[in-house]
Amino acid sequence: MKHIVVTTDFSAEAESAFDYAKEIAQLIGKDKCKITLLKVIDEVAPANVTFAFGLSIVDMLEMLHRQTSEKMREIAEKHFADFPVEISVIKPTKPVYAEITEFAKTNNVDLIVISTHGRTGVKHLLLGSVAEQVVRQSPCPVTVVPIKSSNKN
Template sequence: MIELKKILVGTDFSPHASVALRHAAGLAKAFNSELILLNVVEPADMMTQLPPIGESYFSPALIQAQEDYARQQGEEALKSIGHSPARFVLRQGSPFFEIIAAAKEEDVDLVVIGTHGRGAIAHMLMGSVAERVVRKAGCPVLVVREGDHEFVHP
């Protein structure tokens, strides 16, 4: 029988990520798993893929504001699912690298991540975080597309 002691769900607080969180919460309840909600704040230089000119594009105060907002959203998301044990983790860096690192450090049994249909050109240029996580994760990965799917416990 499969044991899912820890489930990591990556979120950017988008509608796609909310669907993934609902699926992860359903699995966590069904398997009595710990749920870890992960958000990654990307420094501006990483988001733009451009080298900084002099200092970073964003000040430490702006990065702190992003992190404060993410913490608030994370706590609200945890309250909305009503599952325990659950916790919110905030990291800074590239979402792909930080999801892989957190999954390894937390020794999770499953990563759940949302995806959306990006255009072909955007996908070629940026790739898909979900696709890269599937390729590199050391555990199973559930990729959830946005839609009207419900998690139903058998």
């Protein structure tokens, strides 16, 4: 196992996956394994919108990408300081789960580590589960990490 991807959506629940990814990398050996911290930008507005201050959708997406990349660097420094970690921020052209699985296919990923928000019932039915779809579509093994008990609502 040479390449582990850990996903985040910047939620507290997503942080549950960080420790698991680090533990697996530690077992393999930090010098033998690469971790990629992956974020798919999923907050995209309609293309025909002009925002305050005259910003176009292109300008807004560029600003969102910069802010997301900065947040990812902060996460990498805070949670993965002792590990070789790469950051990848994807501007989506398809659903989040499809972007994650496509990234895994094109980047020779050996394992995806993803957290679950723990939604059940109607919330799960209406909102779906990115983790569930990643498991169904992934070209490699997926470790789904439950939320830590301190993060549950």
